[in-house]
Amino acid sequence: MNPVEELNNLREEALRELAGAEELKVLESLRVAFLGKKGKLTTILKSIGKLPQDERKETGALSNKIKKELEACIKEKSSTLKASSLEMKMADERMDITLPQHGSVTGAAHPVNSVLIEICEIFISMGFSMAEGPEVDFEKYNFEMLNFPEDHPARDMQDTFYINNELLLRAHTSTVQIRTMLVQPPPVAIIASGKVYRKDADQTHSPMFHQIEGLMVDRAVTFKDLRGIVRILLDNIFHKDIPIRFRPSFFPFTEPSAEVDIGCTVCNGAGCKMCKDSGWLEIMGCGMVDPNVFDSVGIDPLRFTGLAFGMGVERIAMLKYRIPDIRMLFTNNMRFNLQFRGLR
Amino acid sequence: MKIPFSWLKDFIDTDMPPERVAEILTETGVEAGCEVFGNDTPGVITVKILSNEKRVGTEKLRKCVVTDGKRDYTVITGANNALTGSCALFAPAGVTIEGNEIAHREMGGVTSEGMLLSLQELGVACQDEGIFLLDDNTTPGCDGCEETGLGRERIIEIEATPNRGDVLSVRGLGREIAAVLGIEFKDRNYALTEVGLEELPFEIDDSSAHRYRGIVIKGAVVKPSSLLVRLRLIKSGLQPINNIVDITNYILYQEGQPLHAFDLSKLKGNLRVRRAIDKEEIKTIDKEVYRLAPGDVVIADDKSAVAVAGVMGGYDTRVDNETSDIFLEAALFDPGDVRRTSKRLGLQTDSSYRFERSIDFDRLESAQNLAANLIVSAGGGKIEKLFNSTPQPYSPKEVILKFSEIERILGEPVEGEKAVQYLSRLGIACKMTDKSLTAAIPAFRASDIERPVDLIEEIARVQGYNNFAPSYPRIPSECFKVNQSFLFESRTRDFMVACSLNEVVNYTFLDEKSCDDLGVTPPEVAISNYLNINHSHLRTSLIPGVIHTTIENIRQGIADIAIFELSTCIFTNHEEKRLAILVTGKEAGGFGFKKGKISFSTEEAWSFLKIKRIVNNYLSMLGAPAVEYRVEDLSFLHPYESAKIVVNGQETGFFGKINPGKADFLDLPKDLWLAELKLSFISRDVHEKTADKAGYLYNIFLSAKGRAFKELPKYPSIARDLAVVVDEKLDAETVIGEVRRCAGLIEDVNLFDIYFVEGQKKSIALSIVFRAVDRTLLDEEADALIADIVKRLKKKIPDMTLR
Known part of the structure; x- marks a missing residue:
């Protein structure tokens, strides 16, 4: 057999066997068998020198060509085999992605605090600062300085828990208005929030509940501004352009004073049990700071005006989430609380 | 407070439905609701009771014959007030009452052909005893619901804020409705019909009342009130008692002036208004005994206190069925006095509720005159004596409002003339100049309107809060601080x-x-x-x-x-x-x-x-x-x-x-x-x-917010493990702490294993990381450092051994 014939036979044999290789191991042994130091092709290449001059060139060129061809073939085959072996290995590791997570689920903030923080953040974004005060506070901050005359029926509006003659459980967060204005000259733009207490317990009243209250004092703050602030607030808590109604009312610490109603969120004003067929739901109180309050904290009512507003957080939570009884908010039954996971 | 709409119509003329009136009141500052009085019950008729006899063999049941003018009905009733000659509401068999059809019923051999009715049975929340009696001269056979307003009358219920004592009466609310609707308020003043009154002997301690007026009526007859009075009281949620007491309540509700009627014959000697003596006691008409304090104001006779001023009258001097001579009191007590007493005694009454919220000084006389006239016209008798004292007269207040203030507070101007017009609708007369108005505050708003800003609220209220377009203020930022x-x-x-x-x-x-x-x-x-x-x-x-x-x-x-x-x-x-x-x-x-x-x-x-x-x-x-x-x-x-x-x-x-x-x-x-x-x-x-x-x-x-960056390490660290055996009660932190306290080059100490060994000991394994800031540490250095640590541990924890 002449060397050219021999080489061509070798090439065919190699290509046939490479084509049949299904494992990287086999492929490697084929590489060694043909292209290794003692491989068949290598052996032929080594023997080329012994050939006659005229055959040497032709045979040399052919064997190099076959070597390159086989190398390329092995490389291609190898990457194909590697890919399919990785694929098999990964298939072995198949995960049932529908299984439940490992470990406990995230907790839930209390719905009242979720609502409270949501509202506080609206005001903080608008540029109001947060202010705070104690829950047991002085009688004078809760009543006297807020223009509640002694022996006046206005004091019945908040049936109050007393500690002694001087201290009480604050009946509203308005105590923080006084505390703030006593130490901060105008302008003032604050939000106060927290627990307040009244002697009252039924389906819609809890002896402990939460309030959020805002106060803005500056030159030229007006009733129309109050209408604007309330509009922005309710647009953001409920939905844009929710119907709003201001009703004249009475709070000793504001004049003029107003109650604010929103269009009933259950029946959209058509009339239902929730709104007692009125189409309106009472949502907050507000007004222009009474000059007597300014006098009590040493702010000149002829130079400054102020707007103030306040709301019960439980009331808003109950309306937003259709909670029928305020007491459910404080029984802390996990089946109840967990319904509000993800609100914060 | 509940007010029947038909009563309000004595003071206003309007075709507006009561529901809408309630809505407008709510929108203008007096929260009001509207409900129907009782149930419309077709078929209920008025009847006259012709006879009434006890059923033999039964304790309670009575057999009555009633007539509707066309035919007679036999009816069995358990009521003991179905007296012969009186008129009542009757449901003949076939009429449906609250879903139940009245049927003929056989009782002890008698067929009852219907039912004599109480108002409770017709859907009225009231305390009925027996059946509801109409006036004796009622025409039999009329529509019973038409006659009484059942299912027809609308009741306005208001919840007034504490500053609005002026709307706590039919007249006051009528005036408010007239003002907000811009219609006429039909008001009347009453003079006493009798003349030639004598002065009554009376003493008054000047500090104890702003005003006190008493009228003596002699020879009145106590009996049930007329149907009109009784129905109006029931519709207002009150219980009729007798013509004298009912009139005092009627006037309280209509005029807002609390009144009290004493039985004159039960009063001993001279009357006086004074402060209570410490620990003085009084039994009031609710039959409770209260102990008074020196601040309380009482009406007293020679013997004892006979009424707690502005709160409740005494039991011993009350009007009863035998009363014929009456002392009728109308007074203005101090709101604070009444409130303190009422709070302390835990006793709130229709009267104290109104006194606390201030009463119209100018209206006392007219209201009391009307009461006296009504008592005489309903129960007979004669007005004989009068006592009248005004220790603390009311002087009308004037408030000046600059028009510029309106804009400063509300954010937009209200024309002077408009402001004056709004205020006059509320009964506040104004004089106007270029730049301001001067308002004369009537007595009925005196406790609420004292300053310019109070007038501004009234102006905004009549204009309508919702007619002020919102404006959006700039929030002052110089006072902002992150909380x-x-x-x-x-x-x-x-x-x-x-x-x-x-x-x-x-x-x-x-x-x-x-x-x-x-x-x-x-x-x-x-x-x-x-x-x-x-x-x-x-x-x-x-x-x-x-x-x-x-x-x-x-x-x-x-x-x-x-x-x-x-x-x-x-x-x-x-x-x-x-x-x-x-x-x-x-x-x-x-x-x-x-x-x-x-x-x-x-x-x-x-x-x-x-x-x-x-x-x-x-x-x-x-x-x-x-x-x-x-x-x-x-x-x-x-x-x-x-x-x-x-x-x-x-x-x-x-x-x-x-x-x-x-x-x-x-x-x-x-x-x-x-x-x-x-x-x-x-x-x-x-x-x-x-x-x-x-x-x-x-x-x-x-x-924790104050921190500074530390240079990152430039040279590699070297780690060594160390396992020590110590007493099992020794805390891991004791060992770790001692290691940490070894001087220099220790970057970190990590606990990675603990296990218990024999002899109540435990093995604690630590990985200790060393690093120098200025060079790469050599193995020999690390070994030396570990040796130092072991030396220190042996000194501090003597029974420690290496594992």
């Missing part, structure tokens, strides 16, 4: 939620016993007028609350509980925001993979170290620099599984397992862990800041 404590609390809450804990909110109230039972610090502050004996004190720890929550949830069949609370604790001189954590039951596990196989790792129990993870991670999140855990000795915690949390050398809380004895006592699981941390200090002093108190995590949170 760190709000951020601090928000982050704390979010962190706890991310740790799978659920937030609870418990009442601040508790009782001393629940603290005692648990062994937590007792409350320091008590409520003097608590609502509920279990809520008599204010908490000084959140632990009783989260324990309570747990007990309640376990009762509901929920055993896996992981909760936290972030609330205030109340102390004598300050308050603290605290954080409490409670976990019990299982922490959820889940599925896992091991060697290609799915395995279900059973649910995992909570443990001391899991609670420690939460506490420790929380403290790191806040940036707490040096945290130490020391042995805690709180009685409600497990003595060997609880720790004090010490941050920067300050005690800031604890965590640990519940004491098994307490768990038994409270019927709680023993595998229950608790933590409480002190978050922030809240002062009651306006000028004291909360941030700068040591011992609170808020302070740590604030100070």
Whole structure:
């Protein structure tokens, strides 16, 4: 057999066997068998020198060509085999992605605090600062300085828990208005929030509940501004352009004073049990700071005006989430609380 | 206060439906609702009772014959007021009352052909005794509902704010409706019909009343009031009693002037108005005996107090069925006096309610005259004597309002003429100049309108609050400050939620016993007028609350509980925001993979170290620099599984397992862990800041913000393991601490293994990392450092051996 014939036979044999290789191991042994130091092709290449001059060139060129061809073939085959072996290995590791997570689920903030923080953040974004005060506070901050005359029926509006003659459980967060204005000259733009207490317990009243209250004092703050602030607030808590109604009312610490109603969120004003067929739901109180309050904290009512507003957080939570009884908010039954996971 | 619309129509003419009137009242500042009086019950007719006889053999039943003018009916009734000659409401068989059809009924051989009715049976909430009687001269056979307004009459119910005493009467509300609708107010003044009155002997202590007026009527006959008066009272929610008492109530409701009628014959000697004597007692018409105090005002005769001024009359001098001579009182007592007395006695009446809210000074005389006239016209008798004294007369007030003030407060101008017009509709007469108006405040608004701003509210109210377009103010930014404590609390809450804990909110109230039972610090502050004996004190720890929550949830069949609370604790001189954590039951596990196989790792129990993870991670999140855990000795915690949390050398809380004895006592699981941390200090002093108190995590949170970058290491570290055997009771931290205290080059010490060996010993394995800032450490150096450490440990822990 002449060397050219021999080489061509070798090439065919190699290509046939490479084509049949299904494992990287086999492929490697084929590489060694043909292209290794003692491989068949290598052996032929080594023997080329012994050939006659005229055959040497032709045979040399052919064997190099076959070597390159086989190398390329092995490389291609190898990457194909590697890919399919990785694929098999990964298939072995198949995960049932529908299984439940490992470990406990995230907790839930209390719905009242979720609502409270949501509202506080609206005001903080608008540029109001947060202010705070104690829950047991002085009688004078809760009543006297807020223009509640002694022996006046206005004091019945908040049936109050007393500690002694001087201290009480604050009946509203308005105590923080006084505390703030006593130490901060105008302008003032604050939000106060927290627990307040009244002697009252039924389906819609809890002896402990939460309030959020805002106060803005500056030159030229007006009733129309109050209408604007309330509009922005309710647009953001409920939905844009929710119907709003201001009703004249009475709070000793504001004049003029107003109650604010929103269009009933259950029946959209058509009339239902929730709104007692009125189409309106009472949502907050507000007004222009009474000059007597300014006098009590040493702010000149002829130079400054102020707007103030306040709301019960439980009331808003109950309306937003259709909670029928305020007491459910404080029984802390996990089946109840967990319904509000993800609100914060 | 409830007012029948038909009564209001004595004062206003309007075709507007009562529902709409109520809505307008609500929108203009007097919250009002509207309801129907009773049920419209077709077929109910008026009848005259022709005869009434007792049924033999029965205790209560009576047989009556009634007529509708066309035919007679036999009817059996249990009522004992179905007297012959009186008229009543009757439902013949076939009429349906509240869903039940009246049928012929056979009772002891007599067929009852219908039913004599009370108002209660017709859907009226009132206290009826027997059947409802009409006037004796009622025409039989008329539509009974038409006659009484059942199902037709609308009742306006108002809830007036405390400043609006002026609308607490039919007349007052009529005036308000007229003002807001812009229609005529039909008002009348009444003079006494009798003339030639004598002066009554009377003494008045000038400080005790602003005004006092008494009329003596002699020879009146006490009997039931007319149907009109009775129906109006019933519709207003009052119970008719007799013509004299009813008229005083009728006038109270119509005119807003409280009146009291004494039986003149029961009064001893001269009358006087005076302050009560200490411990003086009076039995009032509700048959209760009250002990008075020196501040109280009373009406007294020679013997004793006969009425608590403005609150309630005395029992012994009340009008009864035998009364014929009456002393009719109309007075203006001081609102504060009446309120103090009413509050102290816990006795609020229609009268005290109105006195507290101020009464129209100018209207007393007319109202009392009308009452006297009505008593005489209904019950006969003669007006004989009069006493009239005004120790503290009312002088009308004037308030000047600059028009520029209107715009300054409301944000838009209201024309002067318009303002004057609005105010005059409310009965406030004004004089106007270019730049201002001068308003004369009538007596009926005197307690509410005193300053220019009060007039501005009235102007805005009549114009309509909703007619002021909103404007959007610039929020002043020079006063803005980031509230760190709000951020601090928000982050704390979010962190706890991310740790799978659920937030609870418990009442601040508790009782001393629940603290005692648990062994937590007792409350320091008590409520003097608590609502509920279990809520008599204010908490000084959140632990009783989260324990309570747990007990309640376990009762509901929920055993896996992981909760936290972030609330205030109340102390004598300050308050603290605290954080409490409670976990019990299982922490959820889940599925896992091991060697290609799915395995279900059973649910995992909570443990001391899991609670420690939460506490420790929380403290790191806040940036707490040096945290130490020391042995805690709180009685409600497990003595060997609880720790004090010490941050920067300050005690800031604890965590640990519940004491098994307490768990038994409270019927709680023993595998229950608790933590409480002190978050922030809240002062009651306006000028004291909360941030700068040591011992609170808020302070740590604030100070952690100050930090500086440290150079990253340039040279590699070298690590060595060291295993020592020590007494099994020795804390790991003792060994680690000693290692750390060895001088220089130690970068980190990590505990990686503990196991117990014979002889009550344990092996502690540490990985110690050394690094020099200026060079690469050599192996020999590390070996030498380890040798130093071993030397130190041997010195400090003599029984230590190397493993």
